[in-house]
Amino acid sequence: MKNVKLILASFCLVLVGCSDDDDPASSTSYTLSGTFNATSMTMYMTEDCSGDGMTGMCMDGVSADEAACTEAGASWMSYSDMLGDMSVTFNADGTFTTSEYPEETLTYTCSSATSCSSDGVTFTVNSDGTVTSSAGSAAYCTDEDDELEYDTYTTQEDCEANGSAADAADGVWYDASCSATVWTAATGS
Secondary structure (H helix, E strand, C coil), rough: HHHHHHHHHHCCCCCCCCCHCCCHHHHHCCCCCEEEEEEEEEEECCCCCCCCCCCCCEECCCCCCCHHHCCCCCCCEEEEHHCCCCCCEEEECEEEEEECCCCEEEEEEECCCEEEEEEEEEEEEECCCEEEEEECCCCCCEECCCCCCCCCCCCHHHHHHHHCCHHHHEEECCEEEEEEHHHHHHHCC
16 A cells, blocks of 8 residues: 555656646747957849859859959959948847947847747847848839839839939839848957
């Protein structure tokens, strides 16, 4: 009888210990933490950073890659060089700041240990510890000062032929684009 009570007591402990109320996965929160420096940037002519990307621009205005640019005798400027010493600092409280606008504190949320977002920007934590941010924008039609959007036109042809009114021919088309920046943890962070 003593063994039966011991078995019942053990079973009750297992039953209580495995309660669904104590599911640790349901209360897990994820954050990024540390300072990261921009190390590379790629621009895409798609809204979702898919397809072939460009890592810089040629000063001849024609060549699309570094090899063709230097072969043409022109200067290549990588987007990474244009970024300079840009950095981002993520805090465990869900906020971050950038070196470009240090007075502006922004917020981010993480849906997993590798996926976070903030106002149209996604942050992906890569297996090597780097973070890739990506932000895209859809193609759109606007005026020449990029102040008024003409939502009526969804193709470049219609936009440029019309714009502010039918046959006005004052619309300016901006292609879809996306930038992906790789951030590497700063030394000591």
